[in-house]
Structure formats: structure tokens, C-alpha cells
Amino acid sequence: MKKVMIAMSGGVDSSVAAALLKEEGYEVIGGTMHIFPDYEEATDREDHCCSYSAVRDAKRVAQKLEIPHFVFNLQEEFQEKVIDYFVDEYRQGRTPNPCVMCNKEIKFEALHRKAIEIGCDYIASGHYAKIEEENGRYILKKGLDENKDQSYMLYVLNQEQLSQTLFPLSEYTKDEIRVKAKKLGFAVHNKAESQEICFVPDDDYVRFLDTNYPEISTTGPILDSEGNQIGTHEGLSHYTIGQRRGLGISMGYPIYVTALDYKNNAVIIGGDESVFSDGLIAEDINFIPFEDIEGRMEVEAQIRYNSYPVKAYIEKTDKEELKVEFEEAQRAVTPGQSVVFYLDDLVLGGGIIKKSF
Amino acid sequence: MNNIYLDHAATTPVDQDVIKAMQPFFSDKFANPASSHLPGQKSAAALEDAREVVAELVGAQKAEEIVFTAGGTEADNLALKGAAVALSQQGKHIITSEIEHHAVLKSCEYLEKHLGFEITYLGVNQDGLVDPQKLRDNIRKDTILISIMFANNEIGSIQPIKELAAAAGENNILFHTDAVQAVGQLKIDVNDLGVDLLSLSAHKFNGPKGIGALFVRKGVELTPQMSGGSQERKRRAGTANLAAAVGMGKAAEIAAANLTKKRKELNLLRDYFVSQLRSNFDNFKINGPAPESENRLPANINIAFKDLDAESILFNLSLNNIAAAAGSACASGSLSVSHVLKAIGLEDKYAKGSIRFSLGKGNNKEEIDYVIKKLKEIIVRLNSLK
Numbered sequence A: 001m002k003k004v005m006i007a008m009s010g011g012v013d014s015s016v017a018a019a020l021l022k023e024e025g026y027e028v029i030g031g032t033m034h035i036f037p038d039y040e041e042a043t044d045r046e047d048h049c050c051s052y053s054a055v056r057d058a059k060r061v062a063q064k065l066e067i068p069h070f071v072f073n074l075q076e077e078f079q080e081k082v083i084d085y086f087v088d089e090y091r092q093g094r095t096p097n098p099c100v101m102c103n104k105e106i107k108f109e110a111l112h113r114k115a116i117e118i119g120c121d122y123i124a125s126g127h128y129a130k131i132e133e134e135n136g137r138y139i140l141k142k143g144l145d146e147n148k149d150q151s152y153m154l155y156v157l158n159q160e161q162l163s164q165t166l167f168p169l170s171e172y173t174k175d176e177i178r179v180k181a182k183k184l185g186f187a188v189h190n191k192a193e194s195q196e197i198c199f200v201p202d203d204d205y206v207r208f209l210d211t212n213y214p215e216i217s218t219t220g221p222i223l224d225s226e227g228n229q230i231g232t233h234e235g236l237s238h239y240t241i242g243q244r245r246g247l248g249i250s251m252g253y254p255i256y257v258t259a260l261d262y263k264n265n266a267v268i269i270g271g272d273e274s275v276f277s278d279g280l281i282a283e284d285i286n287f288i289p290f291e292d293i294e295g296r297m298e299v300e301a302q303i304r305y306n307s308y309p310v311k312a313y314i315e316k317t318d319k320e321e322l323k324v325e326f327e328e329a330q331r332a333v334t335p336g337q338s339v340v341f342y343l344d345d346l347v348l349g350g351g352i353i354k355k356s357f
Numbered sequence B: 001m002n003n004i005y006l007d008h009a010a011t012t013p014v015d016q017d018v019i020k021a022m023q024p025f026f027s028d029k030f031a032n033p034a035s036s037h038l039p040g041q042k043s044a045a046a047l048e049d050a051r052e053v054v055a056e057l058v059g060a061q062k063a064e065e066i067v068f069t070a071g072g073t074e075a076d077n078l079a080l081k082g083a084a085v086a087l088s089q090q091g092k093h094i095i096t097s098e099i100e101h102h103a104v105l106k107s108c109e110y111l112e113k114h115l116g117f118e119i120t121y122l123g124v125n126q127d128g129l130v131d132p133q134k135l136r137d138n139i140r141k142d143t144i145l146i147s148i149m150f151a152n153n154e155i156g157s158i159q160p161i162k163e164l165a166a167a168a169g170e171n172n173i174l175f176h177t178d179a180v181q182a183v184g185q186l187k188i189d190v191n192d193l194g195v196d197l198l199s200l201s202a203h204k205f206n207g208p209k210g211i212g213a214l215f216v217r218k219g220v221e222l223t224p225q226m227s228g229g230s231q232e233r234k235r236r237a238g239t240a241n242l243a244a245a246v247g248m249g250k251a252a253e254i255a256a257a258n259l260t261k262k263r264k265e266l267n268l269l270r271d272y273f274v275s276q277l278r279s280n281f282d283n284f285k286i287n288g289p290a291p292e293s294e295n296r297l298p299a300n301i302n303i304a305f306k307d308l309d310a311e312s313i314l315f316n317l318s319l320n321n322i323a324a325a326a327g328s329a330c331a332s333g334s335l336s337v338s339h340v341l342k343a344i345g346l347e348d349k350y351a352k353g354s355i356r357f358s359l360g361k362g363n364n365k366e367e368i369d370y371v372i373k374k375l376k377e378i379i380v381r382l383n384s385l386k
Helices: A012-023 A052-065 A075-091 A098-117 A159-163 A174-183 A205-212 B016-025 B038-057 B072-087 B102-115 B132-138 B161-170 B242-280 B310-319 B339-343 B365-385
Strands: A003-007 A027-034 A069-073 A122-124 A129-134 A137-142 A220-223 A229-233 A256-261 A266-270 A276-287 A296-302 A310-316 A322-331 A338-343 A346-356 B066-069 B093-097 B118-122 B143-147 B174-178 B197-201 B212-216 B284-286 B300-305 B354-358
Touching: A003 A012, A003 A098, A012 A027, A012 A052, A012 A122, A012 A174, A027 A052, A027 A098, A052 A069, A069 B310, A075 A098, A075 A205, A098 A122, A098 A159, A098 B310, A098 B365, A137 A159, A229 A266, B016 B242, B038 B066, B038 B242, B066 B072, B072 B102, B072 B143, B072 B174, B072 B197, B072 B212, B093 B102, B102 B118, B118 B132, B132 B161, B143 B161, B161 B174, B242 B300, B242 B365, B310 B354, B310 B365
Parallel strands: A003 A027, A003 A122, A027 A069, A220 A266, B093 B118, B093 B143, B143 B174, B174 B197
Antiparallel strands: A129 A137, A137 A346, A220 A229, A256 A266, A276 A322, A276 A346, A296 A310, A296 A338, A310 A322, A338 A346, B066 B212, B197 B212, B284 B300, B300 B354
16 A cells, blocks of 8 residues: 655645545555744644644544644754745845745655655645646646646646655645535634745734844835935835835835845835836746756746736746746736746746846 | 553553542542541542552651642642742752753743742753762852752653752752652652652553642742642642542552562563664664663663654654654654753764653563564664665
8 A cells, every 4th residue: 555644734625635545545644844933932823834733633633534643843944944045035135935945845855755754655735736647757737726726836846756746636626625624524624724924923024034033134225216215114024026005105106116126225116117027037947847948938927826827938048047028017026936837737837036127 | 563652751551450449539439628528528538548658659757748739740840939939038049950851941941030040050961960069069058949850751860869969958958859750660768868849740650640749848838839728738729639649649559569570570671672772773872871770760761873863763663553752742742852862962963863762561572572673674764765
């Protein structure tokens, strides 16, 4: 019997995923990551993955399914690979996506390694996405439920990771999973969705940074597109591109953050039109169905988790970097976020946005 | 193979005779020992009988020197906070060690943070032992309490309590020892040792959970940490946990009668385990005092595998129905490198791969053979994955 470790957060998705794997005949072991930093006050909020309540819920679900469950202490790895990265990105005026990094380095890497160490053949998760084998390569597709699709967060997985990963929810909609959870008698079926950053218990990342990493935020000028100082900011990490509120400046027309200039520690603002970009340069590229691209390729590009893919052309500019040109200019292209490329439901890959143009 | 339980330092199964002794006190003899009516009087008598047996187990001459608590943690809290508050006029310095149980360490932290006490944490040698001279050197004029654990829960080190208590006594300082791991395994005589306060917990010697006791030498002043009724001679308010106290009494009686025999059996089994480990593994070391030494609990084996991850070893054992322990479990149930292993100066590459087996009643050689066999498979496989 093939052994699989399901990453359990105590929520509906991973709980039902565990049940589905068991029904499919796998020997299932539950695993929950302990990644929460000791220096943060843990709260017992129900909607946070990897919190204490998550562990408690996951343990109860595992007991119900009669599967073993273990908690893995990945605090050190998580601090180094995700939180330090998160902080450093904000320090540089970028807006990181810690979930992408967690999937790449922790959930499908460090936890995966633990799964192998306890004798598992696979790691599984409750992500809504699909892995298929095609011509000797493992390909990643969107899950059946378009509204819940989480493939955006998974473009970073490499072939080895994909070959040993199972997504049991790939053929289900969220509604079906909720019904299934109810049928299975899981107490979790009414839980709220987790959307926020799991290691920031109050969802206030600025507070998190200011409390734990005050050194990364120093005040500096707010400049207009001509370089005139029109205000003072509280630290680059407090701002995101496209942000309109909280600038404390009145210009008589709507103004937005258009760039965060790390070199000069400056927040650049401008009118609505200057928040749009024709394209971007991405780095840390990963392709899934093929090793690399040659020439120019038409794709659909998605520039943040909560948006839709739009028509674009991609082309390698050198070994490490890729140019993305949108068919139509896009609003608030944000360095640090991931750009993910699709062809219909096939995930081609993606990268991290270095700059827009 | 059925579940093999090698985690007796965490808790032990309740003895059948103990369950039998407790049974009537849930429904037939349920009355509150503080009540003046006849059923209450019967309960009070049962409670006092239990107190007497517990007193005997630790060599206390007067039963009234035993205060029942809800467990070892409460006993430690009462000892530390109760004594500190009562004596705070005389001084605000406490000495303890780096390898105490969290019940003591966190109580000290509390006193430091909220009541302005100063705490000296004595380091230990590589066997986890406190040097009595070092204790003497750290005693100050304002030292009011010294708390050093009897035997360590992780690495089994048995402290030279008599000498340490003498150092305290010479200076008229109260001496507390957390003997939760030692009671039921070692012969303990509070008068021979010269300790003023001693914590114990029933579930570590085949008694029920939720009950413990603090030996408080007659004349020692303690400020109660539970406010309420005048139970336990005003030292611990709250209706007595009668059935559990009776259970603790029975467990104490059984433990006292079997002390020498149990120690002998555990020593033999421990020696067998250690010899099997030595002939089957290299690249491992035994944490704490030498297993054969007088300074180590007979049932404790703590071993470190170089460059391996304790979590993986432990969970693999668990998947093979073997219950052991590693590090100290945190609130979420995950593991972190223990403060005890850090304190004995164990290098990280060993500390992260440290596993504790603690033997107890019912364990046998066949189980040890099975554990060695499985452990070998696990270690070989984990090494091959590196």
C-alpha cells in the first residue's frame, strides 16, 4: 500500500482531502507544521492555518479518520526561508508573497522531506489544483473549481516535487467538499476561509514588521513623479503599489503609490494613469511543462493571487530574467509578487516580479 | 506487536489495585471531607489515611506535613511562589538550576517579572549535576529559597540533594526539591536529606493524574496560592480530590513496598537495553550520567544519534507502535531542543537527534528486542536518506 502524508491545517479542505485519500486506499498519515514564531503572541483564531487551534482540529480529524497524526517543528526553516525572506522583501520596498515561498521551501520541501523520512511515498495537500503526468513530465493544472483555484501559489514546484505530490481535491468544487465534510461529521465545515498571512496573528503585517523588525522601516520622502517632495512616509514597508488611502496628502485629485524606491528610501506617487504598466521583468523563473522557452510566447499572465490571467507575451531576456508584455496595460504591477503564466488551465510556470515598465 | 510503552517518565498507567481503592469514593463514599456530618467524617478519615501513607513514602514524620495539590506542577508553584511571597520581607533572591522542570522555571520567571525577585540559575556539568560548592558560592545575604530538582525528567541525573540541602541549611535558607521523577523510584527520606519542601506527583508512580503533594516541613511558612476555604490546613483551598488522594495513597503504599524490587528489575532491563544499544549502534551517545552510575534514575535512557532528527526517529517509532519521547513537547505538540540538553552542553548535531526511553512496570526483554530491531531499521534508513 502506498503511504502518503497529508498536510493538515485543521480546515475543511485538508480534512476532506485526508478522507478522500483514505477512501482511495492509501495508507494516510496526517502532518501539521509548527511554524509560528515564538516571539509573536499566538491567538486562537479559528481561521488561521498552522495556529494552535489548527493543530487541535487536525488532531481531532485524524482521530476521527483513525490515522496517525504528527506535528513537525519547522520553526527554524520557516523563519529562515519564509519570514526572513518576507522581511527582507519589505525592507527593499517589495511586496512579497510568503505563501508561494512556503510552498516552495516548506510545505513541499521541508515537510515533504519529513514525510519521506517517516516512510511516505507522497505528500498531499488540500490545494485546489491538479497534477498530471504527460510525456514523462509532471504538469500542473488549475483545479476543477475555478473560484477556488490555487495553482497561482504552486507554480514554484519542480518536477521532483510534483512527482511526489497528490492533490486529492483536484476534481471537486468547494461546495462538494463542504457537503462531504458535513457527511463525514467534521466539525470544521463552517469554518471561515483562511486568506491572511498565517504567522501574523492579527493580520496586521505592518504591526508585525514594526514590532519585530523596527530597523527595516525608516522615514523618508514621498515624491511626485518629478521628484518634488510632497510629504514624509513612515517606512517603505508600510506601503504597497496602487495604494490610495493613508498617504496623508491632498492633491486635489486621486493619487496613488506608483513605486517604492529602495535606493532613495522614497515613496513615489502619481495619478491614476501612472499606476498602469505595459509590462514587467520577472526573475526566479520556473517552468513546469518544459525546462525553458525559446523565443516569444503568447500566454495568459496573472500578476497577483486575487486577479485573473490576461493576455501577454513572454520572452527570456537573459538566463535569469524574463520580459512580460501585456496586451493591455495592467494596474499596480507589484515587485515581489509572483507573475504566473497559463494556457487555459495549464500552468506554464511563473516568476517573481522584479520591476514593471 | 502491541503498543510498547517506553514513556513512563511522562506518565504511568494506574495500577489495578489503585483503581479498586479509588472506586468507592466516586459514588458510595462521595461526601466532602470538610463536612461535619457522618459521611463527611468517613471521607475525612480516608483522606487522612492517604496523607499518612504519602508521608511515609517520603519519610515525613508528620502526616500534616503533606499538602495535597492537583499535581506536581501545582506543588512546585506552591513551593516557589508560596515561600517567596511569605519570605519576601527577608530577601528577594532565589537560586535554582538551569535544568529544572518548567513548573519551577516558569514560577521563577513569574516571581522575577511580577514580584521583583532575582533568580540565579546554576549551570550543571555534562552529567547534569549541580556542584554544591557552586551553590555555596552563589548564596547571598538576601537568598531566601533554593530549589534544585531531585532527578531530571529528561536525562535522569540524580542531584546530590543531601549536600545541596546542607549548603542551604548552613545558611538558614529554605530548600525545595522537585522530586516528581524520583518518588516511587528511589528511596526518599526528607529528614535524612534535610529538605524543607518536596514536590511529588501520583501519576508518575502508577497513581491517578490530577493529584500530587507538597511536603512542607513543620514550621515552614507558605502563602497559599489558591484563595478560598481552609482545606489542607489553609495551605491549599478547594474541596479535596478525595478519590484521587485515596488513589495516591494506595499507589504510595504499593510503591513503598516494591521500591527495592522495582529498582532491581528496572536496572536489569536498563542494562540489557543499554548493552543492546551498544552492540547494535555506533554514532550515538548516551546523554547524562553513565547508565550504571548511582547518579542516574534506573528507568531513564536518553540517547543521541548524530546528525539525525529526533522528530523523524520518534514518529517512525510511533508508526511502529513504540511510544518514546524527545525534547520537550510545546503547546502544539511539536518538539524543540530541550533546555536540559543545552544546559549539559550537548552539541546541536546530537541534541537534535536525542530520544528518551523511560522504562516501567510491565516492560520486558522481548519488547526491548523489538525496539532495538525497529530502531535499527529506522536509523539505517534515515542515514541512507541524508
